[in-house]
Amino acid sequence: MRLLISALVVLTVAAPIAQGTNSQARLDSIVDRLTAGRNRSQSPAERPDPAALLTELRTIDPATLGAERAIDWKFAQSILVGRQIAAEHRDGPMGDAAYTRMLREQYLLPYDAPQLWTYAWNEFDRTVAQLDALAHEIDARKTWLEIANEEKQHHPEPSRMIEAHQEIVDRARAHIVKNDLMPLPWPERCTVVPRKPTTGNNPYYGNFSGASSRPPAPDGTLLGEWQINPFDPSWDDATRRDYLLEHDWGVILVTAPHETYGGHHVQIMYQMHNASKLRRLVSTPMFTEGWGLYNEQLFQETGFFPDETIHLRQLQLRLWRNARVIYDVGMQTGRMTREQAIQLMVERVGFLRWAAEAEVDSALARPGYFIGYFMGMSEILKMRDEYHARMGNRFTLKEFHRKLLEIGSLPPALVSQALLTDAR
Numbered sequence: 001m002r003l004l005i006s007a008l009v010v011l012t013v014a015a016p017i018a019q020g021t022n023s024q025a026r027l028d029s030i031v032d033r034l035t036a037g038r039n040r041s042q043s044p045a046e047r048p049d050p051a052a053l054l055t056e057l058r059t060i061d062p063a064t065l066g067a068e069r070a071i072d073w074k075f076a077q078s079i080l081v082g083r084q085i086a087a088e089h090r091d092g093p094m095g096d097a098a099y100t101r102m103l104r105e106q107y108l109l110p111y112d113a114p115q116l117w118t119y120a121w122n123e124f125d126r127t128v129a130q131l132d133a134l135a136h137e138i139d140a141r142k143t144w145l146e147i148a149n150e151e152k153q154h155h156p157e158p159s160r161m162i163e164a165h166q167e168i169v170d171r172a173r174a175h176i177v178k179n180d181l182m183p184l185p186w187p188e189r190c191t192v193v194p195r196k197p198t199t200g201n202n203p204y205y206g207n208f209s210g211a212s213s214r215p216p217a218p219d220g221t222l223l224g225e226w227q228i229n230p231f232d233p234s235w236d237d238a239t240r241r242d243y244l245l246e247h248d249w250g251v252i253l254v255t256a257p258h259e260t261y262g263g264h265h266v267q268i269m270y271q272m273h274n275a276s277k278l279r280r281l282v283s284t285p286m287f288t289e290g291w292g293l294y295n296e297q298l299f300q301e302t303g304f305f306p307d308e309t310i311h312l313r314q315l316q317l318r319l320w321r322n323a324r325v326i327y328d329v330g331m332q333t334g335r336m337t338r339e340q341a342i343q344l345m346v347e348r349v350g351f352l353r354w355a356a357e358a359e360v361d362s363a364l365a366r367p368g369y370f371i372g373y374f375m376g377m378s379e380i381l382k383m384r385d386e387y388h389a390r391m392g393n394r395f396t397l398k399e400f401h402r403k404l405l406e407i408g409s410l411p412p413a414l415v416s417q418a419l420l421t422d423a424r
Contacts, residue, residue, distance in 0.1 A: 023064040027073060028277075030057050034076060035281045050083035071418055072278050074108075075410050079282055082106035082368075094332040094367055102368050107286045108413035109375060113333050116371075120325035123374070127319045128348075134312050145350050148316050151309045152248040158231040158240075161247060165192040165228055168252050172261040175304050182262050182401035186269055188222040190260045195227035204355060205229060205246065208259040210268030222272075224265040226256075242352060250313030253306075257299040258292040262401070267291050270405035283409035285369050290376010290412065291404075293321055297377065298397075320349050321373040328363050328371050338364065379412035380404070383419065390423040 033048045057077055062070040085094075085102050094102070100112040111119060128144075135144035142150075156164030169190055176182060188211065195206045206229050211222035231243060257263055267288060274280040299305065300314050323344055330336025336344075338360055345356035363370050383404075388395045407418045 023060050024069060026060055027057075027065065027069060027076070030060075030076060031072070031278045034079060035277065050080045050087065054080040054084060067421070068276070068418075071410070071414050072276055074414055075278060075282075078106050078108060078284070078411055078414075089367070093334055096333050099329060099332050099368075106368070106411075107284070107372075107375070108411040109286075109379075113329055116325065116329050117333070117335055120322065120329065120374075123378070124319065124322045124326060124348075127315060127322055131312065131315050131319065134308060134315065138308050138312065144312060144316070147309060147312055148250075148350055151250050151313055152245050154250075155244045155248045156252070158233070158244065161231050162192050162194055162228055164249075165226065165252055165256070168256045169226065169260045172256045172299070172304070175299065175302070176261050179302050180396075180398050181298065181302065182266060182398055182405070184266065186222055186273070187220055188224070188265070188269060189217075190224040190226065190265045192226045192228055194230040197229075202229070204358065205255075208264045210264060212268055212272050222269055224260065224268065226259050226265075242354070245352070246355065248313075250310050251317070253304070253310050254296050254299075254314045254317050257295040257304065262298070263292040263295040264288065267405060267409065271409055274406075274408050276408065279408035279410065284411055285372030286376045286379070286411050287372075287409040287415065288376075289370075289372040290374075290378075290380055291409075293318070293373045293377040294380045297381070302397075316350060318374070320345070320351070321370075321377075323349050324359075324363060324370040325374050327360060328368065331360075331364060332367050376412060379416075383412060383416045386416070387419060387423055390420065 030053055034053060036048065054077065057073065057080065060073065062073045065073055082102070085098060085106060089098055096113045103109045103111050103113065103116060109116075131144035135142060135147050138147055169192055173184075173190070176184070195202075206227050209225045209227055211224045214223055214225075216222050229243075231240075231247075233240075235243070259265070271280060271283060296314055296317065300311055305311050305314065327336055327341035327344060331338060331341055341360045341363075342353070342356045345351040345359060346353055349356075351359065384400060387400055403419055403422070404415060407415050410418075
């Protein structure tokens with residue numbers, strides 16, 4: 001009898017362990033195929049079918065996985081839902097049902113399409129009210145847009161545009177270190193370089209290329225590059241004027257924290273070192289772009305900007321990302337036309353017409369991507385408040401940022417789940 005009881009105990013303990021091991025192996029197999037689909041050299045026929053992978057994934061009970069792997073399971077599901085939606089809606093507006101599915105199942109946000117439309121407009125009006133109040137403090141005789149347009153006349157010497165950006169990047173790194181905002185655990189360097197034009201459409205400002213895009217230096221230093229379109233003195237007068245208006249000191253001071261320290265440059269290094277293969281190889285704009293915009297806000301809160309006119313430019317650039325939510329949900333659900341979106345950017349945000357057209361067309365080409373900036377930032381700020389409330393006097397920005405970055409570039413709801421579970 002004792003032998004029988006012992007055997008039953010062993011079987012009772014071993015069965016869940018075996019089930020969990022099997023579930024982990026099956027999840028690993030799905031992750032391998034999901035991440036193999038990142039290979040752009042593959043033809044569409046060679047890429048894994050997201051619907052088939054999603055069906056297979058859902059046969060795994062996440063309760064049989066550990067807490068960390070259960071989050072990977074949810075992240076994998078959100079990725080595959082996103083790929084499925086993208087495949088089903090390559091052309092034309094998505095409509096309310098598909099857009100709501102994207103919000104709730106891909107980005108894990110607590111909104112449907114009509115709710116997001118209302119939220120985005122409310123936030124837009126709130127930011128405009130902040131701009132109006134700040135403009136009144138700076139110069140009560142002028143509107144916020146008049147002050148912003150005057151500030152845009154102040155730019156670096158055109159021939160030193162790359163060097164001017166590098167100076168601000170170096171100051172941003174020093175600001176992180178001085179204020180103990182987040183750990184920089186690895187030897188690293190972020191350099192501003194002239195961007196080389198490519199075939200097809202080129203971004204009018206430039207782009208960031210993280211340390212994962214190139215080998216480290218011989219001494220192991222991780223290398224990020226902020227690639228800026230250089231000034232060309234052979235341009236005609238109108239092109240030179242437009243370039244300088246879009247490369248003023250204000251936009252440089254606000255954008256450097258987004259692209260370099262502590263935005264994309266820092267986030268990418270943490271992603272490179274994530275223990276989870278899925279989190280190391282895949283990310284969501286709801287975190288990566290939200291983290292970038294959050295850093296613009298963080299650097300305002302921690303005193304990086306030299307005066308209130310730069311603060312006003314920061315709010316204007318936040319208004320732009322807020323507008324992205326409005327016209328993304330608006331154009332994809334029939335609430336707004338392309339021309340209305342362009343007019344919003346020109347008349348309410350202060351964009352030049354050509355820049356507004358390029359901006360809106362980018363959103364049409366990538367439905368849902370550009371809402372990640374404002375919505376991601378908003379969710380990170382909510383997370384910060386909740387984490388602060390739980391930690392009380394133990395809260396520090398450095399520890400909060402470290403935990404977020406180590407968890408990974410997941411939908412904020414999953415980051416929050418991991419973060420707050422650990423906040424005891």
